[in-house]
Amino acid sequence: xxxxxxxVKLHLVVLGLVVVSELIGIVxxxxxxxxxxxxxxxxxxxxxxxxxxxxxxxFKEKEMIQASTLVGLTLLLLMARYGTLVGPxxxxxxxxxxxxxxxxxxxxxxxxxxxxxxxxxxxxxxxxGAAHSIAREPNVALIGxxxxxxxxxxxxxMGVYICGTVFGTIFFGLLASFLAAFNIFHPYALAMAxxxxxxxxxxxxxxxxxxxxxxxxxxxxxxxxxSNTLSGLDGxxxxxxxxxxxxxxxxxxxxxLKYKTSEVEA
Amino acid sequence: xxxxxxxxxxxxxxxxxxxxxxxxxxxxFNNGIIESLPGMGILLLLCxxxxxxxxxxxxxxxxxxxxxxxxxxxxxxxxxxxxxxxAYVSKVSFLALTTPILAYAGIAIGxxxxxxxxxxxxxxxxxxxxxxxTYVASAAIAQGVLKYMGDI
Numbered sequence: 342x343x344x345x346x347x348x349v350k351l352h353l354v355v356l357g358l359v360v361v362s363e364l365i366g367i368v369x370x371x372x373x374x375x376x377x378x379x380x381x382x383x384x385x386x387x388x389x390x391x392x393x394x395x396x397x398x399x400f401k402e403k404e405m406i407q408a409s410t411l412v413g414l415t416l417l418l419l420m421a422r423y424g425t426l427v428g429p430x431x432x433x434x435x436x437x438x439x440x441x442x443x444x445x446x447x448x449x450x451x452x453x454x455x456x457x458x459x460x461x462x463x464x465x466x467x468x469x470g471a472a473h474s475i476a477r478e479p480n481v482a483l484i485g486x487x488x489x490x491x492x493x494x495x496x497x498x499m500g501v502y503i504c505g506t507v508f509g510t511i512f513f514g515l516l517a518s519f520l521a522a523f524n525i526f527h528p529y530a531l532a533m534a535x536x537x538x539x540x541x542x543x544x545x546x547x548x549x550x551x552x553x554x555x556x557x558x559x560x561x562x563x564x565x566x567x568s569n570t571l572s573g574l575d576g577x578x579x580x581x582x583x584x585x586x587x588x589x590x591x592x593x594x595x596x597x598l599k600y601k602t603s604e605v606e607a
Numbered sequence: 608x609x610x611x612x613x614x615x616x617x618x619x620x621x622x623x624x625x626x627x628x629x630x631x632x633x634x635x636f637n638n639g640i641i642e643s644l645p646g647m648g649i650l651l652l653l654c655x656x657x658x659x660x661x662x663x664x665x666x667x668x669x670x671x672x673x674x675x676x677x678x679x680x681x682x683x684x685x686x687x688x689x690x691x692x693x694a695y696v697s698k699v700s701f702l703a704l705t706t707p708i709l710a711y712a713g714i715a716i717g718x719x720x721x722x723x724x725x726x727x728x729x730x731x732x733x734x735x736x737x738x739x740x741t742y743v744a745s746a747a748i749a750q751g752v753l754k755y756m757g758d759i
Contacts, residue, residue: 345620352623352627355707355714356627358710359628359630362635362706362710363634363706364634382706382709383709385710388713389710389711389715390713390717391717392714393718404714406715406718408711408715412715414621414624415620415624416671417671417674418651418704419701419705419708421650421657421677422650422701422704423675423678424675424680425649425692425696428678428679428680428684429683429684429689431683440749440756443749444749445745446748447741447746447749448741450744451736451737451740453740454737454740455733459729462732471734471737472733472736474737474741476737478705482669482671486669486670487669490715497730499712499716500727500730500733500734501730501734504735505734512735513742516739516742517742520746526746526747526749526750527759529758529759530746530750530753531746533745533749534743534746537742537745538738540701568745573675577672577675
C-alpha cells in the first residue's frame, strides 16, 4: 500500500474528479411515478473509469491496483459518519417497535434467492459478495475488510453496489409504486421495507409511497427513515454474524451440487 | 489485508481523503473548509480509533464495526459531548463523503472492466433479484408483525 500512499498523481486526479463532480451537483429527473436522481458520486465513478489504459491512459494497470487498495480505507470515513447519523436517533429507534426490528431479517432473504441464481448463472466466489446482502456501503466495507476488494468476493459486492448506485434509486421508486398498486402490503409495511438500502433508495421509495398515499405521508416517511437508520446500525452486524456465514455455507453446498466437486478441490 | 497495512500508512491515507472531502464539501455543499474542519477531524479520529482497535485489540473483528460503533456512542443523546459532536459533524455532508470513495473506486474498476464485461450482465441480473427479494421479504415480515400486533 505504501506505493499507493505516495502516488501524488493519483490523489490529485481524485481531487480533480471530486471538484468537477461536485460542481455539476445533484440532477433529478421525473420518470413515471418515480424520480431518477443523479449524484456527484456517480459522475466521479464514471470519470474514474475513463482514466484507465483503455481510454484516456492517465493511469496504468499498476496505479489502478494501487487505487483499489485504498478504497476499503476511504470507506471508513463514510462509516464513521453513518455511526453519527444513528446515534442521535438511537432511543427513538428502540421505541419504534418490534415490526421495525423484525423486518430487518428480510435483508437475509436475499441470499436464499440471490446465491442460487448467481451460481446458476455461473458466478463463483463472486456470488457470496454479490448476494449476501443488498450490497450497500457497510457491506462493501465489510467484504473489503474480510476478503479485500480485489478478490472475487470484492468484485461481486462492487458489481451489485454499482448496479444499486446506478439503477437503485429508480428501481426502488418503481418497485414501491408497483407493489402499492397491487395492494398486497399495507403502506406502513412497504415504508419499513424502504429502509433496506441506501438513503437515496429509501428516499425514492418513500417518495413514491407518499405520492400514492398522501394522507399517510408523514408516518410513511417516519417509518422509512427509522428503518433506514436501523439498517445502518445493524446491517454490518447482521451481515457479519448471520448473512455472510450462511452465504458461505449455502455457496459450498450449491457448488458441490452443481460442479460435483467441493469448492476447495476446484 | 489489514495485517500488512501499518497504522501510520492508514492514517496518511485517511488524512489525504479527509482533505479531498473537505474541498468537495466546500465546492458542492457550500460548507466552508474552516467550519467543517472540526467535524472532519472527529470522523478522522473515529476511523483511526477503529483501525487501531482492529490492529491491536480485536484482530478478528473488522475495523468497520468499531468505526460505526464508536460513531454511535459519541452521538448518543446521553453522551456528554453529543450536541457539540453533532453540530460539528453535520457540517460534513454525507454525500460529500461518498464522492472521493467512488472516484478511487472508479479508477480501480477500470482494470476490472474486461472481467465486468464478462460477468457484467450476470451481476446485473443478480442485483435485480437482490433488490426485489430484500424489499419484498422485509415488507412481508413487517406486514405480518404489524397484523399480529393489531397495528394495521
